[in-house]
Amino acid sequence: MKLSFSLKLIGLLILVSHFSASAQKLSVTDLQIEHQVNPLAVEPAIPRMSWKLVSAGKDVFQKSYEIRVSTDAKQLLKGNNLLWNDTKITDQSVLIDYAGPALKAGQRYYWQVRVKDNHGNTSAWSSVQYWQMGLKPADWKAKWIAVQGKDTAQASPMFRKEFNLNKTVLSATAYITAKGLYEAYINGQKVGDAYFTPGWTSYKDHLQYQAYDVTTLIRKGANAFSAILADGWYKGRVAFNDRVSFYGDTRALLMQVEVEYTDGTHETLITDGSWKTAYGALLKSSHYDGEIYDARxxxxxxxxxxxxEDNTWSAVSLPDYGYNNLVGMSGPMVRKHERIKALKVFKTPQGDVVADFGQNLVGWVELHTKGPAGTRITLSHTEVLDKAGNFYTENLRSAKQQNTYYLKGNQEEIFSPHFSFQGFRYVKIEGYPQELKPEDLTAVVLHSDMTPTGTFETSNPLLNQLQHNITWGQKGNFVDVPTDCPQRDERLGWTGDAQAFYNTAAYNMNVSGFFTKWLKDVKADQHKDGSIPFVIPDVLNPSDAGAAGWGDVATIIPWGMYVTYGDKRILETQYDSMKAWVDFITSRSRDNLWNTGFHFGDWLFYRPDDDNDGRAAVTDKYMIAQCFYANSTQLLINAAQVLGKKEEQEKYSALLNDIKKAYVNEYLTPSGRLVSSTQTAYVLALQFDMLPENLREQAAERLVANIKNYGSHLTTGFLGTPYLCHVLSRFGHIDVAYDLLMQETYPSWLYPVKMGATTIWERWDGIKPDGSFQTPNMNSYNHYAYGAIGDWMYKNIAGIQAAAPGYKKIIIKPTVGGKLTWAEGSYNSDYGIIRNKWKIEDNKFKLTVTIPPNTTADVFVPNAKGEAYKQFQITSGEYTFEQ
Incomplete structure (x- = not known):
């Protein structure tokens, strides 16, 4: 009877959709070029265009599109003087290749699109959007400028020059980069709203420049161009052992402004030998240690x-750095986001004045103050207080995380860093000249400007806090590169962490541009033998490369990008890197076994303090390596298939068969027991299909028995954790997956939540039940790897999955468990928002689903017990199901 009702309801909805869709207005929105909105330094010679359809109707598909492009926005609106006009009958609306005349460097292009749907509706033309092509090496006329002599000062050099413009400005674009970090100004106004530019890349291979529309900053008459530089990743302290000047020892600036006048003429303004330089108030700047600023x-x-006063400034030098490695931005810039007021200011038992912001975050503190000239105020930052409630910094290792300000005096002053960021919840304030109040301090959150795409909420507050912690861990560690942690003397792009967390990251935020940029560095820093360094950009020793689960970032994230965004070009770009990684493993293998070299193994797995009975969940590292060898080979096969590389698909398919045979012979007993009988061992064997099919069910039972033997606790580390609940769900043990997720005692996902965490911890027991700390030299409280469970929560609780690359086809399949009475989630895909809400009410499972235009979905509806799934195929619109 319930099934009959559901079928009738769906039939009614589909009938309604056919009746009502034609009456609904159709429009086009969210136009993008290469995953970016109105980008100003596009690198690919053939940019790709994307848009979304908007319609309140149901069963809406794009039947055709028309794109038009012009170099003149006004003419484009009239449909005149078009550079390219293309009409195609297709439902493709994502990553469509520009196919007009060759595009010119530095030229701005305006574009619009309109579409027709399957009901005969035609949208209006979209709003006018644009993109601007980047510069080629030959287009650079500016000269690199630096201080004279050796650049040994800790202070930040400032550069300036005035230009006189005799004509009225129509438009102006500034192209800027630096060796080090820069902030640029035109007529006293900061250029752009980004920080830590030009960003961190594999500088020896490519250095980004930023392009800014500065039309509103430049005027007829006198204009002042200026900039200030800092060490940053280029020259400053990076990685371990106080390493400095890893990429170079001289900070330098390159700035070129292209000005178009209203009379049609053009002028180029550049950095050259006529600029002047001096030092000022910024006496020291370091990512790890903070800044010293003397306002006097x-x-x-x-x-x-x-x-x-610049007549006393020094002349600049002109280092010959060239332009061949300069590239435009392909990812989002770091920008300011939330502003958080201090919750309270208090004194610790040791007498320190401390402010609590209530959230472990990444950014800096904006300080408002007034006091006598020369007053020294120091702000120290940390994540936690110790057991006694005192300020605790031991886990920062050698990083000072400290900003010091000297007041100019007798006026209201506002201070915040320029080129440093801190990871913190608590701030210790020393030397404040007045009574410190919470309103005197504001925490400013900074991270790469990624659009939020996912939402997730349930009837369980602890689970909601876990999702909050995962999201904030991502914010804090996606600061231009995917860092492991944002506070101690590390902050590196660890590849193992990044690959483990990719799927979750892609649900929470649009990471298409972020990882497109970072994968260029993965490819650039890959060694000639195909091995992948432990961190990207690579600032470690040459031998620090080639570890299982870390180097596999070369295959896991490119394939993930294809699944999430349908981005075939990322596979084309990264294919050689993917192949080189697999070939590297093969070259290090013996008889198809990867049992050589250094491996981290299942990093930070469960390891109790008093392990007298062998309870530590140690998994053989070579056994893990063999599983990742198979997985990377499978992903390479997948990529070869997508790219039409049939011979290589066949070659690596044969190799994969040999890899799995070798695994079975080496690590599996005839009865189906693995050499390492740990959760991670069984999880990886099942996730990557290492076992014969007839032995998989019993292996899953062994996994369940192991979990129950640990009292429904997980024991996995960085490599096993991302797949643990997925494997349990796949083999019919959804109840066990929920038991693990809802476990509140150590080790578990919710234990840190119960202990007051606001981000994901590096260790399952970063703070022990008695309030003491784990090993301080490796105990970050903002370390996103274990947040990989978010992928399972989106896919299984919210029930949102991609059934085809880029979510062209969608699966909605929520699961019941964990005593949840309701859950809802959404994902803003490249086609629009996918939304799913369910609740259990009156012993019935009630589900509301929203599917965006131009997509289809398979919906699986369970009953209130999570059983007896019924499947329905739907198109765009909102639908309600009940069983």
């Missing part, structure tokens, strides 16, 4: 017009 040394007006 400020050169008032230095970045504006009419500054006379």
């Amino acid at each position: 040394k400020e050169k008032t007006g230095w970045n504006g017009v009419g500054y006379k």
